[in-house]
Amino acid sequence: MSDRKPRTVILGEKPQGSQWLRMVLGSGFFDVVAGVPCLTRKRWWGEDTFADVLREHTVPVLKRAELQNIDYDILLSFLYPFIIEGELLGRASMYAVNLHEAPLPKFRGCNGCSHAILERDTHYGTSLHTMEAELDAGELVDQGIFSIDEDETSKELYARTIEFSTKLLERNLAPLASGTIATTPLQTVGEPINPRSSLADMKKLTAEQVGHPDTLYRIARALDFPPFEPPSFATHGRTFYVFVDGSLGRGSHSDGAQKLPSFDREAFGCGDVFLLPGFARHVVVMSEDEYRRHYPIFS
Secondary structure, eight states, X not given: OOSSOOEEEEEEOHHHHHHHHHHHHHXXXXXXXXXXXXXXXOOTTSOOOHHHHHHHTTOOBOXXXXXXXXXXXXXXXXXXXXXXXHHHHHTEEEEEEEEESSOTTTSEESOHHXXXXXXXXXXXXXXXXXXXXXXXXXXXXXXXXXXXXXXXXXXXXXXXXXXXXXXXXXXXHHHHHHTOOOOEEOOXXXXXXXXXXXXXXXXXXXXXXXXXXXXXXXXXXXXXXXXXXXXXXEETTEEEEEEETTOTXXXXXXXXXXXXXXXXXXXXXXXXXXXXXXXXXXXXXXXXXXXXXXXXXXX
């Protein structure tokens, strides 16, 4: 490789994707020749500034298919939500690299934070890896691994992961640009890929889950990710949502809630907000109507 800066294409979205894009642009290590934002999806986090950052730095904004018309040395993906075609990955003369906010190879695909809590994992992480046409496969460049707090929710874990991802990228910018990264193969054989819909069937709680405090608390934490729908159960012809009081993205409802001495389905026949006993953090049971009054649900 010559002394010139590597011609680099960056694909991505979300607030942290925009943050990492600024890091690359501000590092001075790369010649960013194009960027590919995602402009067609509904966004649970609100506005997406990825395209704005590109335009602010006069980087050409392209559609993914247009990458076949330009030359580049490095392709970087920061939470880009679609599989990138093998032809485009192969056009990178040095490598194509993805920042995946979950430890690989265990948590391929989506919803890693939720699955880690559901599976009682004690540690989580974030991964930088080279890309192949297969999702979340390739070779591992680097990882950041850290402990999961035994009482945090999936959204709280997700928010903490961003900090470790940022440090992971920061320490690898110079090696990426100079072509001096070292990689190890990812052993993905037998590791499942969780689709975006991997939590859908878990949202409806069974009587057994509701009646087992440890299970209920774990599921409440794992699926507490506003503005997505939390877990729920039905009783007395009504739907009730279960979530952790005061968790990230929520207010506290403990003052106005009916405090139950034990979990009793009969209690939910009258009232809208209940506080369950016996948990390290308060767990709220709230009627669907009351929940929708406080919180939007992204669909």
